[in-house]
Amino acid sequence: MDQDRITQLLQDFKQDRVSLEQALEKLRQLPFEDLHYAKVDHHRSIRQGFPEVVFAEGKSEAQIEGIIEALLKQGHNILTTRLSADKYKSLEGRWAGMEYHPLARVMLIRHKEIKPLHGLVLVATAGTSDIGVAEEAALTAEMMGSKVQRLYDVGVAGIHRLLAYRSCLEQADVIIAVAGMEGALPSIAAGLTDKPVLAVPTSIGYGASFEGLSALLAMLNSCANGVAVFNIDNGFGAGYFASRLIKQMNRFSDNR
Amino acid sequence: MDQDRITQLLQDFKQDRVSLEQALEKLRQLPFEDLHYAKVDHHRSIRQGFPEVVFAEGKSEAQIEGIIEALLKQGHNILTTRLSADKYKSLEGRWAGMEYHPLARVMLIRHKEIKPLHGLVLVATAGTSDIGVAEEAALTAEMMGSKVQRLYDVGVAGIHRLLAYRSCLEQADVIIAVAGMEGALPSIAAGLTDKPVLAVPTSIGYGASFEGLSALLAMLNSCANGVAVFNIDNGFGAGYFASRLIKQMNRFSDNR
Amino acid sequence: MDQDRITQLLQDFKQDRVSLEQALEKLRQLPFEDLHYAKVDHHRSIRQGFPEVVFAEGKSEAQIEGIIEALLKQGHNILTTRLSADKYKSLEGRWAGMEYHPLARVMLIRHKEIKPLHGLVLVATAGTSDIGVAEEAALTAEMMGSKVQRLYDVGVAGIHRLLAYRSCLEQADVIIAVAGMEGALPSIAAGLTDKPVLAVPTSIGYGASFEGLSALLAMLNSCANGVAVFNIDNGFGAGYFASRLIKQMNRFSDNR
Amino acid sequence: MDQDRITQLLQDFKQDRVSLEQALEKLRQLPFEDLHYAKVDHHRSIRQGFPEVVFAEGKSEAQIEGIIEALLKQGHNILTTRLSADKYKSLEGRWAGMEYHPLARVMLIRHKEIKPLHGLVLVATAGTSDIGVAEEAALTAEMMGSKVQRLYDVGVAGIHRLLAYRSCLEQADVIIAVAGMEGALPSIAAGLTDKPVLAVPTSIGYGASFEGLSALLAMLNSCANGVAVFNIDNGFGAGYFASRLIKQMNRFSDNR
Amino acid sequence: MDQDRITQLLQDFKQDRVSLEQALEKLRQLPFEDLHYAKVDHHRSIRQGFPEVVFAEGKSEAQIEGIIEALLKQGHNILTTRLSADKYKSLEGRWAGMEYHPLARVMLIRHKEIKPLHGLVLVATAGTSDIGVAEEAALTAEMMGSKVQRLYDVGVAGIHRLLAYRSCLEQADVIIAVAGMEGALPSIAAGLTDKPVLAVPTSIGYGASFEGLSALLAMLNSCANGVAVFNIDNGFGAGYFASRLIKQMNRFSDNR
Amino acid sequence: MDQDRITQLLQDFKQDRVSLEQALEKLRQLPFEDLHYAKVDHHRSIRQGFPEVVFAEGKSEAQIEGIIEALLKQGHNILTTRLSADKYKSLEGRWAGMEYHPLARVMLIRHKEIKPLHGLVLVATAGTSDIGVAEEAALTAEMMGSKVQRLYDVGVAGIHRLLAYRSCLEQADVIIAVAGMEGALPSIAAGLTDKPVLAVPTSIGYGASFEGLSALLAMLNSCANGVAVFNIDNGFGAGYFASRLIKQMNRFSDNR
């Protein structure tokens, strides 16, 4: 794949099939393809292990289409986040294998097998209304090769619901806890286990939740240790981070 | 007491011992004594059942002294809140029976027996650092005649601590839950019981607690039902409200 | 009822009609029914005395329908809040006995008699625009068994309007004061009576009301004692809390 | 005084005692004296009818002294606001006739008679702790020639206190209402009378008053008409504005 | 008018045509008419000299119609603010003499002659986009009997525009300065004249204007003396306050 | 052009073809044309070197049309910003030479040649979604006579993209760096070069970007020296400022 193409280039240079200037030029253009309005970063899968993700919010449909096209040409799987149903409709049927998840506002194209990683990500929500954000996290982690377990509507208004599923916390390697309103779920989860807890505040709530601010502040101020926080409604960020952790665990384990 | 003085006045009027004009004049001046810088409200104990409380913050020592003096002359017990150690020192020994509680910054003078009410107020804190605010609540409730039980440092980082004391929640008629940081204690408590929970956010916490804002918002957005919220660090407010509830329960019970 | 089902189970166990393992298993699954996207909490009516409420905002119509269905099967009355007119329309006629209150955005199904409680809740508003929130509070309290009196448009711009209805304050056991803009109504009410005042800020107002922030802060900072605060536009929360108080008063009175 | 000096200059020019260039030069330098660090505005008493006020906060003692010296040389009375006790001490005895008001942090030198205006300014406060700000307003208005009546500690926690002094509202031409916490006093006052109400929020209050923000927002959102708002703790601003109103009333009346 | 009706009632009582109880009952109900959802305050024109204004935002069309109907029956002129074009359309033609001002979102019915007051209100705006708010102020002041001069688009980006109209400032008795963005117009105006300046921030501006917050803060912090501030976009408030000032000037002048 | 008209007027006056009064009158009215709702500032092109720009947000279509008409009559080129597609449609075809840029929401009429300035403005964006704001900046600078180079999607998530174009930074005289989210691009750019960097935050981002606040604060707090900041989404402001700099460089260079 990408790594192969670079290796090939380097060997071509060593064996004088390309000049130094040519080699430098190719290496320099390799990392990103310039669509003028977007520098598509093909290099990232070498540098970071995952392909570039298309963040659809604020991009026109033509821009989204152009970027996906460029990524597909390089053979990448596609993960598009924040894709509204309206924008999806205008793209529907454009490429083979498109899957659209309306709650999560995520569009996937999985034409290349994803190499599975060892390790389990648990995605929990406080309420039913938080599921959209949680699904963005879960789908992202799955696209990155992680196994994911979902545990929804276990918020602190009825603490017995979480306690009943306590073994889920124990079996996971990383926990993503998604909550709006008072955002207490990550604190409770982190108090019940010693696994790293990734906290995602959501914009679900009444007036003074201020579109997620209350949950965000609560999570940043968690009295329980072992909680790291992501942006409001940023399911993608937590799913991606969880996968970095899982990948680092695999690499760590392989190196010992 | 006060009620007696008014009754006397009305009877004097009925029996023509005072004229209408005199009666009106006396009634009008009765409610508050004008110290120019403060209108001391002796009438409140009739209207609301509790004496006026002296809020010491922002008042000079001379003003505090003058107001207490006026209240003592009417025979009231004294509850002074937000009295700094420095201001207390300048007043120390001024009247008999002064008690100063430095953590709560409360000064009391109990020279008149407080009529006990039926019913129990539980005051719980999430952490040790919240005890000052909790004590302000507890002392206030006690001055108003309520029985108070204290349960400190049972925050959600170790949920088993609260679960161990679950029977305390069941025995109380009203629960005051005091917490800083992520402010989750009231939500948990309200999920475990059906007693009314009075939530007091405190200014305890790291940077983005913004001096209690995080706990305040969390409590206002509690996903658990049955939580009412007070101002940041306002232990007095919750203690006073709890006593109103207890008093109303007693009255309600007496009237049936 | 629910309590009966648990009692039955325990007696079955004692008389060896079910094994320990079976008993534990049933008890553990009893509390909530797992719809995957929602853990419906049938246990709450035992734990807290009221059935679970469906908070419709942020839930899809299919999710709302599923949750109501599960609750109806258990024989619960239904209280659905924050149900937009659009969502209601898509559910209209689905079950017998649906009542929709458009101003309050509340949908009720009352097929089971509600056991009346002693005690009166007064719901007052500062202005006409606050009535939607007030009705959410009033309907909630009524569903919980409380008697409710409504007193609308008695705000402080014309203080004589409130003074004219002063006896209403005296007759109530709990007062819910709903106000936007400068949010002064709860302070005035709490100064006129010694009943507990539940303050609900609304998002009604001009620019710097910041969608209810001004009223919220005013209520949190009330100089009058005896005011507890709820989230912006959270009529439900205040109605529910009032009912907890009324219920606790009934229980308190019964126990003496 | 100043007006005389300008008239003299213009007549000198007409009668060729000074050239056009000299006249222009003098007129141009007249308005302010350049102390390098401050342009003292002697012209303002012509333009606006009151002398420049020295705002001491953030100025060094040397700067304050220099500015006062320049103003005294022109024969102005002196009104210095926000002068801390420490800074006052370092200036004490420097000029004859200095009066320092510690609560208001105001220093006055009244060596020239102040021409009295017709009309009455009422300065009311919600609490005792608001008196410092109110005194800054009252002293400012008095220095500008207004008559001032003070009415302190008549906040809404005991609405009968304000109602008892209702005639004061009726006798005033302008009302300054000073309040912290929930800041409801101006709303109540404006509902009881048709006099213009100048609202001054103060930084007095518990946690979520956010140093006067709650009172400021409440006043800006007053549901009562006829309320204009000033900066937090800006007693001076309200006192000055009230005097402008009084002065305009006098002028208006004189011109009819 | 209203005053006549009260006088009649009092004379009826004196001459025993109505009993004490009847008189009290009538007096008590006179002040406001109870439409259940609104207490229409007919008494206000006695208490404050202007009729009640209908604030249409947040009210249903049926509520608006009912309130206007009640006011018209008492013979009042009608001033309805914040009436959206949509709501206006549904009311159009309902009563004779309706005038709708779409920029100001104001609807007027002037069937009764307005008694003119002496004195002039100048309404100035910084930009063209601020005119809607300014017209709300101007129409309000005119409905209250004031003469109004309009001076639009004289903001500080081209200070010569304001300087060119300086005489307008001098001729006015009160100045209303309306500005969004950096909100500097009131400061400049107050520096150029000694007339009271009423500052109205508007929500006009780019991103960090935060919907009028920047202009609001700028006006509250004006370094020029003589500026009083109103809520964001609150043209009505300033127009009403200006009329109170004008009315007080007339009364003041009449009493001397 | 304008300068010619003033020169003509002055010479007419010198040669007594117009009186002093006429000259003054004409000069005074010259600067702006009074459309009542807008004072069109023809003088600005003399005072500041660029014509007035039409800020379309918050103006009605009739107002926009009137202002453009007045500017065109004076022979100005037209730069209209914040013109929504809807408003543009209603104006389309109204004048010859209209160009509409939908991403930038800018409408131009270039019927008069723009005098080119020496010097180059580089406009860079962090992401594809920031291009709309960047184009507003670029088009503004071009209308003012600057040469502009565009460099889009070089944000810090892949720092190699910016490093690859480092020579662009070196060739520019001024750099406009446009970024949303964490807003780090200006800091990086200012660290890599010693050219002045104009930072424009955009409202692009997830929840806690708070519509551009995060990028705005990051830019204001840049640890790299040489960064000046503009309002959120204010591409116009940065493009205009860049042109002032370029113009001042040209003038500076011409004067040496």
Next chain:
Amino acid sequence: MDQDRITQLLQDFKQDRVSLEQALEKLRQLPFEDLHYAKVDHHRSIRQGFPEVVFAEGKSEAQIEGIIEALLKQGHNILTTRLSADKYKSLEGRWAGMEYHPLARVMLIRHKEIKPLHGLVLVATAGTSDIGVAEEAALTAEMMGSKVQRLYDVGVAGIHRLLAYRSCLEQADVIIAVAGMEGALPSIAAGLTDKPVLAVPTSIGYGASFEGLSALLAMLNSCANGVAVFNIDNGFGAGYFASRLIKQMNRFSDNR
């Protein structure tokens, strides 16, 4: 150890050396020791693998001393954070082996060997002023058994400083990036590597950093993937979380 004590208890129960009631009682009190003002959580080292940490801010010296005493009796190492130099002085010499780190405000007692974990934590800062927070993180991670490398003053104002140490990023298993001001360091680091980056905003900065808010928001809005955020100045939180990750990696690796 603790685990030993529990095992012992269970075996005692099995062999009837203690009754069921005694066993339950001991188990219930084991988890925490009740000092009244603090429930010391000895159980946590079983539940979470690390001892309880003493957060000294807001606790009195007596409380701190009591909690440390209780922990030492159980044989724990001690990690005390947010211990001011003043409070440290009052405790100095109280126990053997106290180490105080003034920049980090951390006090350690290491009398028991810490079991080393495999894996490396890199702690980087943007500036010199961020070192205090970074040291709190580094010391915490070391107390939990991690190896730590420090890399200070590599902020984005001179991006070459970070690029020069790029191999450090590659060698680490987890990266803690500490930055104030515009908070861009974590974004850059996460763009250069695929290791998980823990971002700690600090309160270092000029005015509009608002005590760390700017850095906090920037980090939450990082356009680079793989960044998790902690509270302002919360070095402890990041150090603790990093150790959880390292521990989980070790466990993960051991289990394969």
Next chain:
Amino acid sequence: MDQDRITQLLQDFKQDRVSLEQALEKLRQLPFEDLHYAKVDHHRSIRQGFPEVVFAEGKSEAQIEGIIEALLKQGHNILTTRLSADKYKSLEGRWAGMEYHPLARVMLIRHKEIKPLHGLVLVATAGTSDIGVAEEAALTAEMMGSKVQRLYDVGVAGIHRLLAYRSCLEQADVIIAVAGMEGALPSIAAGLTDKPVLAVPTSIGYGASFEGLSALLAMLNSCANGVAVFNIDNGFGAGYFASRLIKQMNRFSDNR
């Protein structure tokens, strides 16, 4: 100079006096000297033309001393900002040629002649209290080689003061406008001239200035074009940016 040292190194490499490896090593270490707690950036004077500035806030005295020592060894002039009087006292006399400016909190060592640039920077303040910030700007610009003119206390409360000095605006190449409170000075200045205006908000003001927020927002929202904004109280930033502009003007002019 630094540039000389690099040239020397490159020539040494070309003439084989150092190996490739040695050359690379030296080049890599040249840019910054690693004091562990600070990477002193000697390279910046090549990259950016000015030496590194020592930002003293949040650094210990030992750290400040070490950094200055390292810079002096390389022959740099020293500019230390935010150096409190206390810290200065502990360093006083440490090096020859130290100048301390207490108002600006700036310490300078000028032992090397500063190469003067053509062009003039005008530094203006709205009030006397803003002078500290202005002096930080002025001293910074002077250290960078610019000529500086100071114009203090010309705020908008008396617009004639600024108009009197209008020629100063015309003579400057760049204008730094420093203001607190309502922050209108930059807007006025930018409306009067076509020079670039650098706006520095200060934290001077009454309550709702929120420590400079009001001035910051006002400046960001300036309706006058040609205003760029800096952080609150960030005189250094504006002085540095002005010097970059001046330097770029010189370079631009030299290149034509």
